[in-house]
Amino acid sequence: MIYALGAFDGFHLGHRRLLERAARRAAEGGAGWGVMTFEGHPRMLLNGGDFKMLFSPEERGVIARSLGVPRMERIPFTREFASLSPEGFAGFIAERYGIDGLVVGENFRFAKNRAGDPRVLAELSAERGWSLDVMPSYRIGGCVVSSTETRIAVSCGQMRRAAELLGYPFMISGEVSHGDERGRKIGFRTANIAMRKNKVYPPFGVYAALVSIDGGWLAAALNVGDNPTFGGDAEPRCEAHILDYGGALYGKTLTLFIVSEIRGEIKFASAHELAEQISHDAAECSIACRGYLSRNEAAMRKFAALL
Ligand SMILES: Cc1cc2nc3c(=O)[nH]c(=O)nc-3n(C[C@H](O)[C@H](O)[C@H](O)COP(=O)(O)O)c2cc1C
Ligand SMILES: Nc1ncnc2c1ncn2[C@@H]1O[C@H](COP(=O)(O)OP(=O)(O)OP(=O)(O)O)[C@@H](O)[C@H]1O
Numbered sequence: 001m002i003y004a005l006g007a008f009d010g011f012h013l014g015h016r017r018l019l020e021r022a023a024r025r026a027a028e029g030g031a032g033w034g035v036m037t038f039e040g041h042p043r044m045l046l047n048g049g050d051f052k053m054l055f056s057p058e059e060r061g062v063i064a065r066s067l068g069v070p071r072m073e074r075i076p077f078t079r080e081f082a083s084l085s086p087e088g089f090a091g092f093i094a095e096r097y098g099i100d101g102l103v104v105g106e107n108f109r110f111a112k113n114r115a116g117d118p119r120v121l122a123e124l125s126a127e128r129g130w131s132l133d134v135m136p137s138y139r140i141g142g143c144v145v146s147s148t149e150t151r152i153a154v155s156c157g158q159m160r161r162a163a164e165l166l167g168y169p170f171m172i173s174g175e176v177s178h179g180d181e182r183g184r185k186i187g188f189r190t191a192n193i194a195m196r197k198n199k200v201y202p203p204f205g206v207y208a209a210l211v212s213i214d215g216g217w218l219a220a221a222l223n224v225g226d227n228p229t230f231g232g233d234a235e236p237r238c239e240a241h242i243l244d245y246g247g248a249l250y251g252k253t254l255t256l257f258i259v260s261e262i263r264g265e266i267k268f269a270s271a272h273e274l275a276e277q278i279s280h281d282a283a284e285c286s287i288a289c290r291g292y293l294s295r296n297e298a299a300m301r302k303f304a305a306l307l
Helices: 013-029 042-046 057-066 086-096 118-128 147-155 159-166 271-295 297-304
Strands: 002-005 033-039 072-076 101-105 131-135 170-177 191-194 205-213 216-225 237-242 253-264
Touching: 002 013, 013 033, 013 101, 013 131, 057 072, 057 170, 057 297, 072 086, 086 118, 101 118, 118 131, 147 159, 159 170, 159 253, 191 253, 205 237, 205 271, 205 297, 216 253, 216 271, 216 297, 237 253, 253 271, 253 297, 271 297
Parallel strands: 002 033, 002 101, 033 072, 101 131
Antiparallel strands: 170 191, 170 253, 191 237, 205 216, 205 253, 216 237
């Protein structure tokens, strides 16, 4: 097996170069390929648990499948694993997986205190008869694409930038729960999704999002926030008003792909003013979603088939 190796929070465009190389190397040698990654981001353990990731394990699984990753090995990132030396790390993976070769990026670091780098990995791979491909850092406009850059873009509300780095829109998925049932009174029903403790979210505000329902894409106007117009004491959440949809969603898993940012969350003087603004938001979101879909139809079709 040829494995692309690393944390892979999100399979951004840089990671995708590794996947392509792993698939090609595997095809050349008649081997299979996959991703070797960790359960829990290394920084989650090393930062004392308050590290926020782009994607939950389930979301990452959907993204991997949409990209055609045939196999994903997840190594639990325990303290014991984190304290291995580079030689210990190689022994650990050699014992558990049938490795023919590895693919990493030039910035890959591993083992205790990040003592291992591609040069060390090349020596360890030679000893074990593994092939090793080290990919140059993929850049957009001079800037190295990374999960860190993507987390910064999302937490600053730069959703078009996040989509540019990822190669697909930032995704939020979760079970639809009951809200205060105020939405229907103001004329805009919303599907509410609770926020997770360990996930990065965009700042409170309104965003255009695509949602896949029954194999097709619908546009949604998504609000991330705590409803300041109604006191701001609601638990912060993601609530999507799905355009042209009247079906029941409670209890179902909804996946939202945020294609662009629209505005910040505002405390309106009345529910009427809020409702007027939401109808403008909905029109803007519809245009943004249709535009994104028309430019990225093939990639989004792969996601729709999995949701
Ligand atoms: C597109 C959209 C934009 C929204 N913008 C705001 C806003 O700027 N300020 C605000 O207080 N609430 C905003 N909301 C949230 C509404 O207050 C909320 O949907 C309504 O109170 C219904 O809540 P419920 O789901 O708990 O019934 C927005 C909701 C949507 C769908
Ligand atoms: N821009 C890139 N181009 C090529 N390879 C990359 C790029 N970014 C990461 N890689 C490689 O992909 C694998 C997974 O890396 P990792 O998930 O740590 O990426 P990252 O985006 O740098 O993450 P973070 O920003 O959280 O440190 C590693 O082998 C890494 O070297």
